[in-house]
Amino acid sequence: MNTKTSDTLLLIVFSIAVLAGPVILAPFGAGYPDLLQKFAIYGIFAIGFNILFGLTGYLSFGHAAFLGVGSYAAVWMFKLLSMNIIPAVIFSVIVAGLFSLVIGFISLRRSGIYFSILTLAFAQMCYNLAYSVLTPITNGETGLQITLSDPRILDAAAEGQAPASNLFGLDMISTWETSLAGMTLQFNMGFYVCALILILSFWISMRLFRSPFGMMLKAVKSNQNRMSYTGLDTKPYTLAAFVISGMFAGLAGGLLAAMDPLAGAERMQWTASGEVVLMTILGGAGTLLGPVLGAGLIKYFENIFSAINDSTLHGVFAFLPDGLNNAVSAVLGLFVGEGWHLTLGLIFMLIVTFLPGGLIEGAQRIGRLFTSRSKADPQSGEAQSRPAPAE
């Protein structure tokens, strides 16, 4: 199979998996609209981040700033113009693009750790501006919300009820429910909008990876000095990658606001920037599918693991004798609920240590186990001793 057909196949499989998300994830307790939307949106965010980090190797620690800026831009569009998500999302991409152009132009004068610190500094500046200085625009800690008294010049005046965000009349919060094998399946409008944009983003990222431009970015990652010595100015390429990935982040931020019309400053905090780095590394930096998987895993932990409390644990281990049940629940209780970060940290450590290429490398190893069982062993040994591509 050549690259083109395998790419097409990957895109098709990816699309089917994404569109069937409500069915696939329902058995895991994750098939409800809000989490499905988050999967798709943070998938887009991570895909965008991967264009910068995976291709050029520039580790930005401030990407959440673009996400937050996108959210604010979208909510302002909702407040001023219309509850239709199209202008909101477009505006958020544009604003995030402009922000990333400015920040990228300054930060890309340096590389390596200095670049990371610069982006982190800018993101913290944005966060603090949003949190306290620019309160009239951002509404500070409370977060920017839509209200009944907003002008919304394109929408008819609402009566006693702020309208829901919609796509030409299709409400983002409308959900079709049905049951299958005892599970409730929820097919949500907003999720399908996000899913289609996620598939589109995936396709764009795939085209970028295969294009000459993508090749140039990979060359920057492998040896930027050599590129410069050949007389090539790499800055336009890295800046373009930075802006593109910033626009992806803005798109994700805009979609977050479109699904739930609120923008809060904590979206821009450095922990949020760190989260996207985790997502990308966890899934596999530089791979097409990895970041989306990583985003899904982290969001799953954040929303599902954190909701497990002591009584749930006691219920699960009810078959054990009382004393044992209490002991097991007490130990596991440390790793769920508010301790979900601990579990995530352990998994992250294990993956970085044993699977430097992330979940994708894990999947490849399993795949190789099945395909090359008949072949000689040295190959798999060679694969294991390959140098780690971690940054």
Next chain:
Amino acid sequence: MTKFTISRRGLLKTSAVAGAGIAAPMVWSRPAYAYTNEPTGGTVTLGFNVPQTGAYAEEGADELRAYELAVEHLNGGGDGGMLATFSSKALSGSGINGKKVEFVTGDTQTKSDAARASAKRMIERDGAIMITGGSSSGVAIAVQGLCQEMGVIFMAGLTHSNDTTGKDKKANGFRHFFNAYMSGAALAPVLKAQYGADRKAYHLTADYTWGWTQEESIAAATEGLGWETVNKVRTPLGAGDFSQYITPVLNSGADVLILNHYGRDMVNSLTQAVQFGLKDKQVNGKQFEIVVPLYSRLMAQGAGEAVKGIFGSTNWHWSLQDAGSQAFVRSFGQKYGFPPSQAAHTTYCQTLLYADAAQRAGSFNPCAIAEALEDYQFDGLGNGPTLYRAGDHQCFKDVLVVKGKDNPTSQFDLLEVVDVTPAEQVTYPVDHPMFAGGELGKCNPGA
């Protein structure tokens, strides 16, 4: 060995059959619910959304204890607590409308985004019919907005900002707790009696909706006494270290420090202010004083020695002697071994009030419940006669002015009630300027 090949026709056939098979059980019509999450089985699910991490985690833990106690009492367990003293006798301990009460919990992390995500999970996945919780007004306002959009009732927990039932009020949201304006109105006469009418005040304020409205309310109330406001400084929520904010107070010429902080922030800022020797200072020929407008026993416990002699206001205190308070303290104490905080009290009351309204309305429809709560007068929940005003969904009741005890007799006996300000004195019109700018809108039953 047979080779498995897929022909194009075979694939089409198989997928058509598979598709039909999957689609068969799906009825492509929205279930005919009259409102969001209409309970159809023998149970009804409530969603408790409290901070389990962050600056307000302790309050959140106490709120959760009270919720569990309330659910136990609603289902007929325990000694029934305040159900026995509540003026409405609609609830009989057999659940709500004959349905057993169950609950799910979520962690707000004291962040609007996380709070909305966990509220959405409880509504969309777990089928919660009502969301309650808080401990940060920013979060409460964000979740209240969400509940309005999704068509469920929001019973606000500990939220003290004027905006919750002011400019951000919503038809689906209800607040039992008092607010910053009431704190100001209740505190002012006591401060005048204690510290005189000629004082210079310096505000340190948590930088979000609650801090802003409390600063505004207290400044207005104290300026009404003739006090002068020297400076208002905003500090980030969860700052941890306040020394950089406290040092400038020493040289500002102010003789009163007003700490608009709550939770762990208040514990830290007050402790540091006392460590810096503010309380022992003489400024303008007067003793330097510290005021904490919103007080809680949990925080007093955290701050230890530092709270002695410091004035503040509170919604409720466990030492109250009325039958409702005593019943609540007794059953809470039996279950957990220590007295409840005001956060626990307000969330317990809110759960009971919601259950009672649903029982009286005979339905879980948010609009029916809202109607049952509006302009509802009740008694026996520890605050004396109380009114749920229809105009802004705010409760009006007596406010307690408290002081840190000089000689505490136990680790819980830290505050003494100095004055009970009657409800009339803290009542304001719905269109008061500090609360203006929002509309309730119409109740939204979802669906």
